[in-house]
Amino acid sequence: MSRYEEDLWIITRDNLVALMEVFIKTREVIAPVRGHGEEVIFYPIESIEDVAWDWQYVNAVLPPKRFFLPQTEVMFEYRYDNGYKITPRYDDRVRMIFGIRPCDVNALVFLDRFFGGGSLSKKSPDEEPLFPDSHYIKRRANTFIIAFGCHQPGENCFCVCCDGGPFLEEDYDLQLTSMNGDYAVEVGSARGLKIIYGNEHFFHMASSDEVKELERIKEDALNKFGDTCAYVSKAIRRVTEAKVDDSLWEKLAERCLDCGGCSYVCPTCCCYNIVDIPLSEKSGIRTRTWDSCAFAGFTRIAGGEILRSDKKDRLKRRFFHKLSYQYIEKNKRHGCVGCGRCITTCLGDINMPSVVEAIRKQKVTVQAAATLRHEEEI
């Protein structure tokens, strides 16, 4: 247990509602809300009435990634007038994400390492970011995280296999877990503790029974997931050792419709494209938009050649990037947090569990072994 503060607090639902009302007045509160037909999406709330409570949703279609890396954002404006003038456009809003799930928080930590070189994460503060991304970093630093622990996995959840949940051990400000009608509140940061001390009348300290109860809830939750974890490690091993035969990617490629949805809904995917839009002869904006390795144009280079023009190569690359040890070492974890969104969103039903399963079942063939030997010789 590596909580910032060992004490466990309790808040009643009524008090939580009252506390949220205070927050809504002072910052932008992003929460899961019920959209059309009771489906849940994250967006800034105007009233606590809009909120979908933890028992009303497992997770939203899109991760809250978009509040840190929007699908399209303007990075800066440029103007040419006796030399270039660049005016960055930053998003300085003070925000709070309420109800984010542990898998998505773990994914944010993954993004922190990409955009901030780890400077935002306590795990590896030693890495100096090479290219700190000020747009991301500003948004991230200004956002307070209230996570909801999960005691009931959804039908597509497999976070336990990916070290993505169902509860957080660190990297949050506050973590709430539903307990006998109230919420157990764990404190994960100094600013989390500040919230507790600043609103002490809403909270009370948990009894030792309540501390034990939370432990029991967490254990129970773990048992609700199937025991499939070994498959992911096996897939990691096989991908890392290049023991996956290309025929597997060929087979999957027949089903892939190039939609890019896998990248867009993946909370750890953060490839982007840069597009300059001229607004006049002398001025314009630079925007960045989400991009996906599923697109052939993603690897288009000068002259028009496309490096990964075959769908199978793009799929292989995608799962290699998610699972291979060389990236795990660099990113300090593999690229999947087990949120299960790719299961929902893939038009061809290609997703992390199905690919992992396919890799596990595939016999290591002569060709793959030969590739491996060849690479070892090099």
Next chain:
Amino acid sequence: MKDVLTTCAFCGCGCGLYLQIEKGYVTGVTPSRRHPVSRGRLCARGWHIYEFVHHPDRLKKPLIREGGAFRKTSWREALEVAARKIIGIKDKYGSDSIGVIASAKCTNEDNFVLMKFCRASLGTNNIDNGASLYDSATCPGLMQSLGFGASTNSLNELEDTEVILAAGTDTTQTHPQVASRITRAVSRGTKLIVIDPQKTQISNFANVHLRLKPGTYVGLINGLIHVILKDRLINEEDVFRATSNLDSLKKMVEKYTPDYVAEVCDVSGSDLKKAARLFAGTGRAMMVYSTGVTGQAAGKDNVCALANLALLCGHLDGPHNGIVALQEQNNALGAADMGALPGFYSGYQRVDSETEKARFESEWNTRLPARPGLSILEMLSPGRLKALYIMGENPLITAPDVGLISETLKGLEFLVVQDIFLTETAEFADIVLPAASFAEEDGTFTSIERRVQRVRAGVSPPGEALPDWKIITEVSNRIGYRMNYDSPVQVMEEISHLTPIYEGISYERLDEEWGLQWPCPDKEHPGTAVLRRDFSAGVKITFPLIEQNGRGKEHFTPVEDIPLVEPPDEEYPFTLTTGSLYWHWHSGTMTRRSATLSREYPDVFAAINPEDAEQLGIRKNQRIRIISKRGEMETAAMVTDRVQVKTVFIPQHYKNTASKVLLNPSNFANGKAPEMLCAVRIEPVMKL
């Protein structure tokens, strides 16, 4: 910031998606998970549909032609000039000298108001919609056989059927949601028959791929019918009882023996028999088809042939058993539903029916013309009209023969175009009126499964742009026919009042549900997922042609195969085919302005088979010249075995394509569907 649920406008599937709005800009999309079509999934077009919305090229002010160039002007001047000119032409040459082209991309409300404008305000039935250029065959074809010109079943049923027959459709490119359902069905054990000259992504999964010669659908389908009857794969007695005209079908298909099919379509007898046994040997089968089938002079015949086949095998009966017509444009069906057709008011009520005309006349307080108007191809033929009013269509890119269309447009005395960008067509206009895009307008679209769904404005239109329906009312009011709508809600009220199949549809109900599938004849009716001829029993809706055919039975329409308008010969040995790419949509006006989508295929290309490439000494990406009797174009070669030997495929979305230069316009005059096939020869620009 708020996310706004709306309906995707990039194909006929009709996915539900949320527009992410930030400070008046759309910054992204979220697929709707509970929506019955999207189910949390979008294709690449859907994920990037917002990218064109804030493009700097959007029209923000009305434009008026002055000399050779456009001048920005006020709404007041633009509308007054438009009204004055239209009145002048009407007085001088009569109402029928004016034509209106409605849009299969705009909302039902826009189309309905335009239809009313055309008939009540201009006094002519010369109205047609852009989808008629591709999908005109579906409506009359299915209407003749089934009594209504739309899909019989819903998309989700594809997953649970036993056999799927996909004809002339590169479904992964045009209708990804349908392709997704087909792939899923196949992995659950559904058998797949693909009829297509091209190799497509779904043909990878096919149990039989009948790779016929381009344009020989009727021959092949008649061949299937021949085998089914000859080998007694169905119970003829049952079919005879349930349908009409079986005898003449039987007589007609006699000559379509497997040998005949092998010769005409280049498909082996064993494959033909295999497909026939698969399709006839199941209780549940569905058919999907697209522009490969309809984009041909014989398009209507192709559709009738498919309907005959389905009817013969009893596959028009209940859930998981029917035909889904994959129309490419988002509101192709809606535009037709709204009466943007030369012979019909909304809901396929005939303009030449005295009772139906009388009802519209009394509701609209004016006399209406009785004679059906001109089709889109007739309107686009040089010299037919003096003035054209075009809403949201770009025939210069989408119709065959650019030269001919430019001649028509140049020859007009007055051309009004309302659109969101200055399209290739708009460049010929006298007045250009800036319109709102789908992201800026409230209204409804009707999807290929007859699902009427809400479109909701997420942001304001750029500059002074206005919703299409609003612009039309302003013009109409100045012409002297009053139209007063405060909002699209009122338009929908009028639609449901005047249109029996939409009668139970209101915004309130649409907002509660995920849309409603027509026919929805009253406020309590839940909509119709599976549509059958006997739907009319017990309710006041009638499908006109069924009654005309009599007996209230589904009707066989025997059709003979006819040769291509321009078959390949020694001088022009290749068949040119055109079609859509996944990354682009329609005339490309929007997708070519989307950074992510246009990156995939920034330029036009011509796909040829490796065998032909070798023979002609053409390498990948080499510049080649494609020559038809009418003209020539240069482009880069793509070498792929997806296309058949002796065919060449050129996508349709590009400005500089000129593929349409090559196509044969011979059908223009008789108003049939244009033939998207012609004979060409290919040569490298430089011999290597």
